[in-house]
Amino acid sequence: MSRSPNPVFLERASYRQRRLRDAARLIPFVGIVLWTIPLLWPRDVPQAPSSGDAVIYIFGVWVFLIAVTAIVSRYLRLDDPATDAGDDG
Amino acid sequence: MLSFNILVFVALSYVAFLFAVAFVAERRAARGHVGWLQSPMIYTLSLSIYCTAWTFYGAVGYAARSGLEFATIYLGPTLVMVGWWWILRRLVRIGRSQRITSIADLVSSRFGKSTQLGVIVTIISMVAATPYIALQLQSVTLSFSVFAKTSGQEWQAADVNATALWVAIGLAVFTVLFGTRNLDANERHHGIVMAIAVEAVVKLIALLAVGAFVVWGIAGGPAQMLARIDASPIPLWDQSGGRWVTLIFLSAAAFLCLPRMFQVLVVENANERHLGVASWAFPFYLFLMSLFVVPIAVVGLDLLPAGSNPDLFVLTVPLSQGREGLAMLSFLGGFSSATSMVIVATIALATMVSNHIVVPLWLNLQPDQEAVMSGDVRQVILLSRRLSIAAVLALGFLYYRISGGGTALAAIGLVSFTGAVQILPAMLGGIFWRGATGLGAAMGLMTGLVVWVWTLFLPSIGVDAVIPQSVMQTGPWGIAALRPQALFGITGLDPVVHGVMWSMLLNGAMFIAGSLLSFPSPLERLQGAQFVNIFEHSAAAPTWTTGSAKAEDLLIMAQRIMGSAEAQEVFLREATQQGKSGYLPDVTPEFIERLERELSGSVGAATSHAMIGQLTGGSGVSVEDLIAVADEAAQILEYSNRLEAKSDEQERTARALRVANEKLTALSIQKDAFLSQISHELRTPMTSIRSFSEILRDGEMTGDEQSRYARIIHDEAIRLTRLLDDLLDLSVLENGQVVLHQQTGQLCDLLDRAIGAAGLHDSALVVSRKPEAEALTLTSDLDRLVQVFINLIANAQKYCDADHPHLKIVVRTKGRECQIDFIDNGSGIAPENQQLIFEKFSRVTDQSKAGGAGLGLAICREIMHRLGGKISYLPGQSGAAFRVNLPLSETATALA
Structure with a gap:
């Protein structure tokens, strides 16, 4: 019934894992922000981005997210004994 | 010219090939060779059923009509996948540990294995999937008609409908043959998964081939392609923020809630690690699928005559260029997209229908006990699944016929998505919020369903098809606030944004309000805790408290559901674990719970719970049991604390x-x-x-x-x-028989007497004293006290082994007692002997030097005890040191 308290400070490897998880949690929000930015682009003015620019931007963000996720997932360990609780460290 | 008959032949050969793939995979899995069948790549490819014919044909049409908005449908799932650590990881873990068979099972299991919730979610999923199935039938039929046209036949409506019917029947047969061959303990289908992985590759290659042909073959390279895009009349980036954000949300939510996606994401997941690979690989797949959509749309609009259906550009652009091989590949890609989606969607729906509607009904119709004991449950389940598959496809066909197949593919898809998404609040609330209750979930789901049907589903079937035009304009019975596309009088919203917004808002609000106001049942609270704290491995309270069922009855029932081999395996394992031989383990609550979980892998949590309930006499868990479990744990804790204290005490003793x-x-x-x-x-x-x-x-x-x-x-x-x-x-x-004679005297006099009596005149021992400290008046039995002093001084004289023996007498007053230390400069007494010197007959040094019999210090101790003081050995001095503590009387202290 009593949960064993999680350690407050961690060694380097576990600390890295925790930060990787933070990164993994953050990625979708980065994606949301980057993909809503084009809504703020100016329209109907001469210097407005062209259709091609919009295509390149949207697909560029896509590639960026895929690359970051691939790197983070590559190093993220699922079997870490520490659970979700108390993810600070 | 590509003859229509060749096309049909190719399509049939392709289906036969898929059969072969699925069959081989199934055979390998049956033999235990699951190695690469369970690789992360197969898992990722199986997720590609998200890209249906809607993607394959519809995305280009969508882009031709609304520009980059088509991408929102793929951006949402990308966000869900890259954010897998949030939701998917949790869902997969829950799915594995609770043996979830479908999304209806997830919701039902979370909210106390409720049959009603399972039914509601199943109905929502069925209704929402119907337009989508229709969409697939429509796209396959359209692609056939395109080829018919090029081979010179102009199809009439009857031909189109007949084709759609044949496609529906063909799909039903294929799905029944492979999806319901057996009742899998885990509800996993290796053959199907393998077949859709192959189809995923085919449709990706087909779309990439058409795209590459368009960019390099027609436009002349990426740079020219970009120039063409800029010059194109399509308003590629003309987004209203509301629609852009709504559609990203909608597709992300649908990715989680669509029954077929849940099936491949959670149910067919063999290993959590696969999620890590799929988290980037599947977005990459989506990226590739979307990459050439805009170029194909732009080039199609340029090349083909005005009025051509943009939904078919993927086929018609290669055909218009005389590339029949490419068009054939493209056709197969579209065919793959449609078939893989329909197969998985119908299997998922059929599982839900049979587990949550047919079997509970069938159980209710049978008299108690009869149901699980005599009926052949497996046959019932398999039959109901086959019929469900046929029913789902029939409904899709019906929708296709009623709607006339006229609406743009994308619009139908969005309506279907919005329906499926109504499950989202209950699902997310269920896995993140322990306070979510079954009543809240039911209220939210019902509200969402009603709002969705009214605002999107019924209007989507067609103008005047179900809802008359007058109602659309003025509302039912003239109530303007209830107009399907302008609820509460808010007009001017895009119909999809309007429908999504109101259905999700009202759904979520009812879910939360219902949860806050109701009180969950014990089983609900138990499940809630297990779902929300899935990563904490908390010890679960048993779901069953008493086992009135006999092991043999349970075995009979399990055999009827899981098949004899599997059931016997489970029972044998359990019996071995309990240390018994044979197939009949003791019916413990833990065993019943495990068995229920095994069964739920076949028939769903609610049905399995109901079946076990019939056998055990329905003795499920109650609030008292939950509290008792908590109490028990607290008692154990307290008991162990007490034990610990006791063992500490024993240790001390x-x-x-x-x-x-x-x-x-x-x-x-x-x-x-x-x-x-x-x-x-x-x-x-x-x-x-x-x-x-x-x-x-x-x-x-x-x-x-x-x-x-x-x-x-x-x-x-x-x-x-x-x-x-x-x-x-x-x-x-x-013996305490001594009589003390109280006298009063000066300490220095007593010491003088003692030194005199000790006979120091002929020895080398030098005594040093501080007379000013010795000016103390004592009231005690002074003769006895002197006896102690004499003994100590004589000891120093006898035992001090220094060359120039020296005895220091230090007197100190401390509070109400005085301390008189006798410290010599000899070698002292070894630590191991310090305990013994005050004992009778003890003599530390060898006897030859001693004049006495070793009684001196023992006598001293007894005297001091009688006088209310004490004598002790003072370690850590330069030599042997003894301290005499003597209490001072009140007056004596004052005098001092």
């Missing part, structure tokens, strides 16, 4: 006993030594007395000699007497 034992052993050895010594002490004077008295008796000596011998006899007699006196003294003191 044992330590004390050990010390006492050591002391006793040493004392016993000492006593033995003393006995031999005292007999020696007594014998020595007795021997000299006897021998000298014999000499005296014999006479013949001078007077001098006579008096010398007589003195020796006398001295020895005195020594004997002193020894006996000491023994007597000690025994008197110990």
Whole structure:
């Protein structure tokens, strides 16, 4: 019934894992922000981005997210004994 | 020219090929060769059923109509996948540990294995999937008609409908053959998964091939392509923020809630690690699928005559360029997209229908016990699944016929998505919020369903098809606030944004309100805790409290559901674990719970719970049981604390006993030594007395000699007497028979007396004192006190082994007592002997030097005890040191 308290400070490897998880949690929000930015682009003015620019931007963000996720997932360990609780460290 | 018959032949061969793939995979899995069947790549490819014919054909049409908005449908799932650590990881873990078979099972299981919720979610999923199935039928039919047209036949409506019907029947047969061949314990279908992985590759290659042809073959390279895009009349980036954000949300939510996506994401997941790979690989797949959509749309609009259906550009652009092989590949890609989606979607829906509607109904129709004991549950389940598959496809066909197949593909898809998404609040609330209750979930789901049907589903079937035009304009019974596309009088919203917004808002609000206001059942709370705290491995309370069922009955039932081999395996494992031989383990609550979980892998949590309930007499868990479990744990904790305290106490006692034992052993050895010594002490004077008295008796000596011998006899007699006196003294003191004579005197006088009496005049011992500190008035039995001092001084004289022996007497007043320390400069007493010196008969140094019998310090201790003080050895001084503590009377303190 009593949960064993999680350690407050961690060694380097576990600390890295925790930060990787933070990164993994953050990625979708980065994606949301980057993909809503084009809504703020100016329209109907001469210097407005062209259709091609919009295509390149949207697909560029896509590639960026895929690359970051691939790197983070590559190093993220699922079997870490520490659970979700108390993810600070 | 590509003949239509060749096309049909190719399509049939392709289906036969898929059959072969699925069959081989199934065979391998049956033999246990699941190795690469369960690789992360197969898992990722199986997710590609998200890209249906809607993607394959519809995305290009969507892009031709609304520009980049088509991408939102793929951006949403990308966000969900890259954010897998949030939701998917949790869902997969729950799915595995609770043996979830479908999304309806997830919701039902979370909210207390509720049959009603399972039914609601199943109905929502069925209704929402219907337009989507229709969409697939439509796209396959359209693609056939395109080829028919190029081969010179102009199809009539009847031909189109007949084709759609044949496609529906063909799909139903394929799905029944592969999706319901057996009742899998885990509801996993290796053959199907393998087949859709192959189809995923085919459709990706087909779309990439058409795209590459368009970019390099027609436009002349990426740079020219970009120029064409810029010059194109399509308003590629003309987004309203509301639609852009709504559609990203909608597709992300649908990715989680669509029954077929749940099936491949969670149910077919063999290993959590696959999620990590799919988290980037699947977005990459989506990226590739979307990459050439805009170029194909732009080029299609340029090349083909105005009025061509943009939904078919993927086929018509290669055909218009005379690339029949490419068009054939493209056709197969579209065919793959449609078939893989329909197969998985119908399997998922059929599982839900049979587990949550048919089997519970069938169980209810049977009399108690009969149902699980005599009926052939497996046949019922399989039959109901097959019928469900046929029913789902029939509904899709019906929708296709009623809607006339006229609406743009994308619009139908969005309506379907919005329906599926109504499950989102209950699902997310269920896995993140322990306070979510079944009543809240039911209220939210019903509200969402009603709002969705009214605002999107019914209007989507067609103008005047279900809802008359007048109602659309003025609302039912003239209530303007209830107009399907302008709820609460808010007009001007895009219909999809309007429908998504209102359905999600009202759904979520009812879910939260219902949850806050209701009280969950015990089973619900139990499941809620297990779902929300899935990563904490908390010990679960047993779901069943008493097992009135017999093991044999349970085995019979399990065999009927899981098949005899699997059921016997489960029972045998359990029995072995319990240390019993044979197939019948003891029916413990834990076993019943495990069995229920195994069964739920076949028939869903609610049905499995109901079946077990029938056998065990429905003795499920109650609030009291939950509390009892908590109490029990608390009691165990308290008990173990008490045990710990007790064992601490015992440890202390044992330590004390050990010390006492050591002391006793040493004392016993000492006593033995003393006995031999005292007999020696007594014998020595007795021997000299006897021998000298014999000499005296014999006479013949001078007077001098006579008096010398007589003195020796006398001295020895005195020594004997002193020894006996000491023994007597000690025994008197110990028995408490001593009478104390209270006197008052100065400490310095007492010390003078003691030093004088100790006979220091002929020894080398130097005594140093501080007379000013000794000016203390004492009231006590002074004679006894002096006796102690004499003993200590005499000891110093006897035992101090320094070259220039020196005794320091330090007097200190501390509170109400005075301390008198006797410190010499000898080698002191070894630590192991410090405990013993105050014991009777103890003598540390070797006896030859000692004049006494080792009773001095024992007598001192007894005297000090009688006087209310104490004497102790003071370690850590330069030599042997003794401290005498003596209480001072009130007046004495004042005087000092």
